[in-house]
Amino acid sequence: MPQQVLIVDDTEINLILFGALVKKLDDCRAQVFDDSRKALAWVTDNVPDLIIVDYMMPDLDGLEFIRLVRDMPGHKLVPILMITANDQKEIRYRALDLGANDFLTKPIDKVEFLARARNMLSLNQARKHMADHASWLSGEVRKATQEIVKRERETVYRLAKAAEYRDPETGAHILRMANYSMLIARELGLSVDDQQLILEAAPMHDIGKVGIADSILLKPGRLTAQEFDVMKQHAMFGYELLHGSSSKLLQAAAEIAKGHHEKFDGSGYPNGIKGEAIPIFSRIVAVADVFDALTSERPYKKAWEVETAVDFLNLGAGSHFDPACVKAFLNAWDDVELVRNKYQEDPLQAIEL
Structure with missing residues (x-):
């Protein structure tokens, strides 16, 4: 020309x-x-x-x-x-x-x-x-980066799949709680990148359960105090498995694995930290994880009514849960119901809203 x-x-x-x-x-x-x-x-x-x-x-x-x-x-x-x-x-x-x-x-x-x-x-x-x-060059870098992200997502999928094989509480549970986590992050005003990051990292929250003996992990009844102490180790097992990576995704997953059983008043585990000292991703996942666990039927329990589970979140706001995360979750209720209906107890699917 x-x-x-x-x-x-x-x-x-x-x-x-x-x-x-x-x-x-x-x-x-x-x-x-x-x-x-x-x-x-x-x-x-x-x-x-x-x-x-x-x-x-x-x-x-x-x-x-x-x-x-x-x-x-x-x-x-x-x-x-x-x-x-x-x-x-x-x-x-x-x-x-x-x-x-x-x-x-x-x-x-x-x-x-x-x-x-x-x-x-x-x-x-x-x-x-x-x-x-x-x-x-920018396009080539973008393509290479996308390939790395694709491999990281595959890692997440396979790790989450490994947990599914050992823990009857996973499966569609990880899809719902991951999407709930993203909705909470959205309502809290976190960046779009952070919303995507927590969506992809949250499924590994219980990966540490691969280190728990079947006699405890698969026990149908209530755990003894000693058994529960063993079960609580899964938080650190997951952290040890994931931390130290240069991957931002695995770093976030390690943070979530370690902190999602901490409680806002400091009575949680493994470190008993409280309030905003608990990383924000862990505070978000705590709400998403508990809500879905309560409203899901398992061999050892019936599913709670949704209204009862919501009452539990509200009662625990400020003690068990970050009140801002509970409020954000309820503010996104229309989308929460869409997620609940979309992800039933089927084999693990691709993580998406």
Whole structure:
């Protein structure tokens, strides 16, 4: 595609001369205007490869023309060659401040005109090639990053699947509680990236249960105090399994695994921390996890009525749960019900809302 050279000059003979010179440049086409305002209107819809503009013009002079062009989106780097009289040094200084790149002085030397125009066009082409290369590199990085994220998600899926094989309380449970967690994060005003992160990390909240003996993990009745002490170790088992990774996803999952059994009043485990000292992802997952556990039927218990489970959350706000997380969960109730209906006790599916 030919390079476009915009020529703006109110003198017809200059337009004829400059247009003829531009034709001598390789693969160039001249757009000529004797009215600077019409030229400005053309530039609004086009990005030329070079602008050649005279200073002395009626109504809209060259300085104002340059200023207005530079204010247009996408026109900051268009090379501008300004034509001035030999004694107009102050004008050239002002033009440089406004964004002119080079100058020609009257009377115009044809050889100098061609050399300066050719050089500016070549530099502009090189800049465009660099921009295209940078865009290509950015695209390649984006694709590589997406591949890493895809592998991380597969890791999450397989780890969550491993927990499902050992723990009858998983399956669709991890899908519901992960989506509940995302809804709470949304209502709390967390960033979209954090909402996605907790959606993908929450399924690993109980991965540490792979380290708990079947005699305790699968016991149908109530655990003894000693057995419960063993069961509580799953929080740290999960943390030890996941922490230390350079992956932001696995770091978040490790934080959730360790902290989702902490209670807002400090009576939880494994570390007995309280309030906002508990990481926000752990506080969110605590609400999502307990609600779904209460409202799900298991071999050792019947499902609670939803209203009863909501009452439990409200009663526990400030003691067991972060009140802000409980409020956020209830504020998203319409979406909560959509999640409950979508994810039933079926084999593990892809995690999505």
